[in-house]
Amino acid sequence: MASAYCTVLSKGRLYQAVALFGSLERVQDSCSIFTLCMDDDTYQVLQKMNLKHVTLVPVTALENDALLKLKDTRDKSEYCWTLKPIFLQAVLNSNPHLERVTYIDADLFFYSDPSRIFENQPDCSVLLSRGDIVIPSFEQEQIDMLQRLLGRYNSGFLSFKNDQAGNDCLKWWMERCLEECKNAPGEGKFGDQGYLDYMPDLFPNVCDITTPGVNIGHWNYGKHTLSQQDGRILLEDGNPLIFYHFSGYRIVSINEIKQIHETTRTDLPFVHELYQKMLPHVIRTVEKIDPAFNGFASKDDNK
Template sequence: MESAYCSLMTKSRLYQFLALYVSLNKVRAGNFMFYVLCVDDETYRLLKKLNWKNLTVFQDTELGEDILALKKERRIHEYCWTLKALFLEMVLTKYPELMRVTYMDSDLYFWDDPEIIFNKQPDCSVLLSREKKYRPEWKPNFIKKVTKLTGEYNSGFISFKRDEMGMACLRWWKEQTLEACRIDPRHGIFGDQKYLNEMPRIFSNICDINTPGVNIGPWDYRKYTFSENDDQIYIDHIPLIFFHFSGVRVKKGDNRLELVHECEVDTPFIFNHYQKMIADLITIIQHIEPEFDGYATKEDLQKYF
């Protein structure tokens, strides 16, 4: 298999990651390989116990003492952002047969095959997902300010090809995030994400993804009309490949599951699909590991900025 997917998580992202895995398994008919990096022991043990097909699990302890030292210096979300490029490089080094690795945030959910994206632009060394921010109440000047803060691209889905430019770009991203991976508007830093702005300026063969239906999220879902036909979701009659449930947190309410997120008005019906999937997966996990608690923590529910 020449292409693989990668993600990383704390235990409070585990339920969402399992939903991501199930959605990929459906659209890829089990024909994929997923590598995941766990930053806590509970998540690692649970995923190893599940032993799901085509899923290889690593611990951050395998990254070395210098990297683990950052865990004490950075907030947990900053630490996770720091590990993205480093983990992708680790996977490419460990598995030389891989020609492409794609990082996916654990809160993605697929309704169509992601390989469509890569097959459409096979020669690109890096594929970036441009984030087109939109809400009806947002004025152009405000959108410009938000874009200046967070960057032009979304780092929840980024793909690197094993070629000279792809590897050079990945190493550069790793070095930047090891140096600084916090939210610091005064210095133009927004975690791992705003560095993506510089990639097309520094390296050649860096491409915007031009496949429609990619990385649709809460920042722009009110632009579209969502519909469903034969288990396929459409946005304005275009097949939705994946939705990014960015900012969504899984919270345990009064005897029921809650999906907490900022945009709770006019949410598309796919949120109901997503909530049901996560509820079903939580039930499975409770049978396997009753003591496991993967619900959002207080820190998860805080805004980063």
């Protein structure tokens, strides 16, 4: 199947994105990654890196008068989220041969080939990642409240087939994000993510991803036990970990890489240690290509 991945990227997430690109290229030979660059620095650095499977699109190529007006009313996160479905639609419009587009957040990291996700559910027009919260230290009342505010799904990985239902659903999501895309949790709405809850009821062939090892992150790793065997990372049932979502990382410097979620927890899976050891190598690689580039977060960046 001819398919492509898409991500929206600003310079504060570039180091993680370079790690993402490398991880996906290692597990899937023929991957194609369209990247919407939200600033000139991101575009210029990635252009210099000349990554084999990455197609760069400057945000100016997507923006029109209506979006520029909207840009003035939304913060950086809100504007990036707003552009996600617009970018997916633009990639489909420019590449009509594609049978599927899949959005991936820049802070994902792949450990095995994600193609099986699509192969396991070939009849689904839209594939959504469950965002069920499983945090052992939280009371059930806290978890229920967070679930209502954040939604049942996580928008860091979702896929649309280039068919009628997939295109209708993508168009609907785009329209909703243009109407409102607030960077504040609220029942039924949270950025671009809250809208995903409505998709299964509004459109046919919208499916929860059933393949194990997908989109594990700080909100749900409590229900998994990861292990390493023969160079592979496995779940407790022996299935491979396909990708982990390293949400909440802030790279302040090459020597300071912090987590802003559940900062008092000491039970993070060992993949976090591996990820933290790898990121300085990515930073050095970028520095060699463009010594002037600064993709570091500020010390008080907790958003």
